[in-house]
Amino acid sequence: DAGITQSPRHxxxxxxxxxxxxxxxxxxxxxxxxxxxxxxHGLRLIHYSYGVKDTDKGEVSDGYxxxxxxxxxxxxxxxxxxxxxxxVYFCAIGSPSGNTIYFGEGSWLTVV
Amino acid sequence: xxxxxxxxxSLIVQKGGISIINCAYENTAFDYFPWYQxxxxxxxxxxxxxxxxxxxxxxxRFTISFNKSAKQFSLHIMxxxxxxxxxxxxxxxxxxxxxxxxxxxxxxxxxxx
Numbered sequence: 708d709a710g711i712t713q714s715p716r717h718x719x720x721x722x723x724x725x726x727x728x729x730x731x732x733x734x735x736x737x738x739x740x741x742x743x744x745x746x747x748h749g750l751r752l753i754h755y756s757y758g759v760k761d762t763d764k765g766e767v768s769d770g771y772x773x774x775x776x777x778x779x780x781x782x783x784x785x786x787x788x789x790x791x792x793x794x795v796y797f798c799a800i801g802s803p804s805g806n807t808i809y810f811g812e813g814s815w816l817t818v819v
Numbered sequence: 820x821x822x823x824x825x826x827x828x829s830l831i832v833q834k835g836g837i838s839i840i841n842c843a844y845e846n847t848a849f850d851y852f853p854w855y856q857x858x859x860x861x862x863x864x865x866x867x868x869x870x871x872x873x874x875x876x877x878x879x880r881f882t883i884s885f886n887k888s889a890k891q892f893s894l895h896i897m898x899x900x901x902x903x904x905x906x907x908x909x910x911x912x913x914x915x916x917x918x919x920x921x922x923x924x925x926x927x928x929x930x931x932x
Contacts (some may be wrong), residue, residue, distance in 0.1 A: 810862035
């Protein structure tokens with residue numbers, strides 16, 4: 708395993724509530740990513756970070772915000788969860804040596 | 820706009836057979852093409868990757884074939900085993916993109932005993 712811990716692993720929340728998913732890495736990698744995985748859509752990039760306090764939007768960033776105050780932690784926040792945000796969320800970290808990215812185990816989020 | 824198109828969506832192969840998954844890309848700036856393997860309930864894991872300076876890369880039973888002029892690459896799994904049953908994703912990346920991989924939509928491979 709690449710030293711990535713996601714929390715919580717499973718969560719059920721109600722529409723309109725805020726939700727924060729946490730990604731913690733022990734590899735000291737500069738790059739961190741949040742992807743969502745949905746049937747028929749594969750893996751889509753939500754936001755990514757290329758350093759502490761340096762973040763940028765991905766393909767499907769609407770409704771999501773991120774923060775990275777420390778190298779090891781990358782937080783994904785759903786300000787007001789909607790049913791369309793029911794998904795599996797994967798955190799990933801990037802290795803500068805060879806474009807490789809490594810994924811965490813995923814966080815299953817259900818918005819009811 | 821789908822930059823990496825993957826086919827087929829699903830594939831059923833008999834044990835010992837050859838599994839072939841194809842991907843096509845549009846962005847000529849892509850210069851790194853990995854394949855990821857994902858088992859149910861797990862995160863995707865890097866399986867094998869290729870750069871466009873070679874046309875083929877083999878690791879055990881897994882081979883990537885790359886056709887730069889056609890902008891296509893494929894994964895071949897020789898002597899497929901039931902343990903290979905998983906979802907496979909192709910992806911592409913370009914230098915200077917902050918290692919942002921663009922993924923295909925995935926292929927669910929089932930290898931029957």
